[in-house]
Structures are given as structure tokens and as C-alpha cells.
Amino acid sequence: MNALLTFSQLIEPVHYYTLHHLAFLRGDYHQQAPLNKLVDVLPVESLALKQFDYAVADYQQQCDSQQLATLQKQLLRWQQVLNDNRQLFLTINEWQASYLAIMTALKNKDELNKPQSIEINNGMIAQVIQSISLLKQARLSCSH
Incomplete structure (x- = not known):
């Protein structure tokens, strides 16, 4: 469950009209179309990524090495959870590319x-x- 929650926090649905266009291309642009894909239940924005981006902005203003270490630890946690559950994500075709x-x-x-x-x-x-x-850009600006 932790792996699915982590994965869902790292992705977002494409903009509204793009979702409609993709549904149209699949022939699923009608009221009876099933809402059974991961994208159908994703929030518009990931709060976890918003918080991460705010922390990146703080780091970019202060260039504090402790803030950078915290951000890098978060990326490593996400990477570890996803890596530990690699087989799950590669088994489900809808999720593989993301x-x-x-x-x-x-x-x-x-x-x-x-x-x-x-x-x-x-x-x-x-x-x-x-x-x-964004973090890469912040790191580059802080290194100058």
C-alpha cells in the first residue's frame, strides 16, 4: 500500500481537455465510460510534490546545505519505495511508462x-x- 500511495503522489493527471481527448481516442468519451484507471482517481495536484517544491524554493533562497540534505533524503525515500516494489509497477501496463x-x-x-x-x-x-x-536548477544557482 505504501508503494501505491508513494507512486500516486509522484504523478498527476494531465490537464482536463487532454484527458477528454485521450478518452475520445479510446472511444471512452461518454457518460457510461468506466472510471477504472489510476488517472481517474488522482487529485489534480500532488500535495506531496507541492510541499517538496516549496522546500526547493526555500532552499534556493537560502542555499542551506541542511535543507538540501533533507530534499535529497526525500528523493532517496521515494526511490527506495518504488525500487523495492519494481515488480508491481512493471506488471501493470498502465503504470509502466510513468x-x-x-x-x-x-x-x-x-x-x-x-x-x-x-x-x-x-x-x-x-x-x-x-x-x-526545479531542485537541479536550485542547486546550480546555489553553487555560483
Whole structure:
């Protein structure tokens, strides 16, 4: 359960009209369409990522090494939980692409000059990739 909660905190649904377009392409754009996909139950924004992004903004203002260590520990916790449950996420087709994108971003979190793009996968975006990019930018600005 912890793995599913962690995963759901690191992704968000794509914007409203994109979800409609994707449903239309699948032939599921009608009132009787089942709401049985992970994207159907995701909150519009991840509160965990919002808090992380606020902490990144604080770090960028103060360039405090303790704040950076706390942020890096959070990324490592997320990475550990997802890695420990790798088989679960690779078993479910709907989640595979987002899971792999998140794991790649987490593995590359210390490569400051390696940009990572955000892709749409089954109506979900791995929003944590944007948060990792914000931290990379903050680290670069604090190193100058």
C-alpha cells in the first residue's frame, strides 16, 4: 500500500481537455465510460510534490546545505519505495511508462546538466520529474 500511495503522489493527471481527448481516442468519451484507471482517481495536484517544491524554493533562497540534505533524503525515500516494489509497477501496463520515467529521473537526480522531459502516459504525467528539475536548477544557482 505504501508503494501505491508513494507512486500516486509522484504523478498527476494531465490537464482536463487532454484527458477528454485521450478518452475520445479510446472511444471512452461518454457518460457510461468506466472510471477504472489510476488517472481517474488522482487529485489534480500532488500535495506531496507541492510541499517538496516549496522546500526547493526555500532552499534556493537560502542555499542551506541542511535543507538540501533533507530534499535529497526525500528523493532517496521515494526511490527506495518504488525500487523495492519494481515488480508491481512493471506488471501493470498502465503504470509502466510513468514508473520507468520516474525511476530514470530519480537515478539522474544528481546529474545537474541532464534535462529530463515530461511525457504523458495513459493520461498521467510524472510530475516529480519537474520537481527534480526545479531542485537541479536550485542547486546550480546555489553553487555560483
